[in-house]
Amino acid sequence: TQLLEQSPQFLSIQEGENLTVYCNSSSVFSSLQWYRQEPGEGPVLLVTVVTGGEVKKLKRLTFQFGDARKDSSLHITAAQPGDTGLYLCAGEGAQKLVFGQGTRLTINP
Amino acid sequence: ETGVTQTPRHLVMGMTNKKSLKCEQHLGHNAMYWYKQSAKKPLELMFVYNFKEQTENNSVPSRFSPECPNSSHLFLHLHTLQPEDSALYLCASQRGVGGLYNEQFFGPGTRLTVL
Numbered sequence: 736t737q738l739l740e741q742s743p744q745f746l747s748i749q750e751g752e753n754l755t756v757y758c759n760s761s762s763v764f765s766s767l768q769w770y771r772q773e774p775g776e777g778p779v780l781l782v783t784v785v786t787g788g789e790v791k792k793l794k795r796l797t798f799q800f801g802d803a804r805k806d807s808s809l810h811i812t813a814a815q816p817g818d819t820g821l822y823l824c825a826g827e828g829a830q831k832l833v834f835g836q837g838t839r840l841t842i843n844p
Numbered sequence: 845e846t847g848v849t850q851t852p853r854h855l856v857m858g859m860t861n862k863k864s865l866k867c868e869q870h871l872g873h874n875a876m877y878w879y880k881q882s883a884k885k886p887l888e889l890m891f892v893y894n895f896k897e898q899t900e901n902n903s904v905p906s907r908f909s910p911e912c913p914n915s916s917h918l919f920l921h922l923h924t925l926q927p928e929d930s931a932l933y934l935c936a937s938q939r940g941v942g943g944l945y946n947e948q949f950f951g952p953g954t955r956l957t958v959l
Contacts, residue, residue: 739886768947777934777950778887779846823887827946831900834887 737762737828741835748814749843756809756822756838764826764833767800767807772821772837814842847871850935850951857925858959865920865954867935874940876918877948878910881932893918894941925958932956 739760748754758767766785770778782791784800784807791798795818797810811818819842825832848869857863869876878890892900893912907929909921918935932955936948 766946770950776952777846777848777850777936780947780949783947825887825948830941830946831889831892832946832948836884836886 737764737826737833739824739826739833739835741822741824741838743838744836745839745841747841747843750815751813754811754814754840756811756840757806758808758824758835759806760826760833761805762826762828762833763804764828765804766827767804768825768827768832769798769807769809770823770825772823773819778821778823814840816842816844818842846949846951848935848937848949848951850933850954852954853952854955854957856957856959857922859925859927861925862921862923864922865933865935865956867918867920867951869916869918869935869937869949869951871937871949873937873949874915875938876912876915877936877938878918878920879934879936881934881953887934891920892941899941922956925956927958930956930958 742757768783769781772778782798787802787804789800795812799808822838824835851866875894880888889902890904891910896912911919932953934953935951938948
């Protein structure tokens with residue numbers, strides 16, 4: 736069974752600080768996706784990383800796929816209250832997505 | 845707006861009731877999914893439909909019955925549910941199963957409470 740572990744599960748920081756969220760597995764995935772979910776809504780896709788070592792940037796968010804395609808990280812620079820939400824990583828395996836349990840991020844003004 | 849709509853957004857039902865959840869996608873996708881999201885647990889895949897055919901049933905109890913009349917619509921029929929079935933039920937669509945990148949588009953979910 737493929738599993739994805741996200742850490743930390745909860746993170747509360749002040750506006751302007753930097754943070755990193757991790758997504759780890761012992762399994763290899765053909766791609767890995769990051770979603771953000773806001774209260775009362777479904778997850779919304781932020782990015783897909785495919786190649787080992789790949790780095791993608793989305794404004795203040797930087798996503799990295801591990802060289803072995805088993806792990807990924809999300810780094811946010813100068814966090815803003817609008818970044819608050821549940822961040823989910825999902826690995827593509829066996830023609831379906833395996834989701835981590837999520838990181839609930841709160842950015843305090 | 846993700847192109848996937850779900851109704852109702854909230855549902856409260858007793859254990860003896862029968863109700864249905866509806867999902868519709870306007871993206872021209874061929875695959876549709878039902879997920880269950882409970883507090884402190886990862887998203888749990890329930891059912892997968894590809895071109896209207898069920899391709900996965902992830903050991904879901906028979907009190908949940910899916911229906912996919914066409915590639916744009918997906919239903920989840922509920923009967924004799926238990927309080928532990930209370931959760932957010934999410935529908936998602938994808939271009940197709942087994943494609944190059946399996947990017948899924950989610951609806952806003954139905955918040956279900958079973959009394």
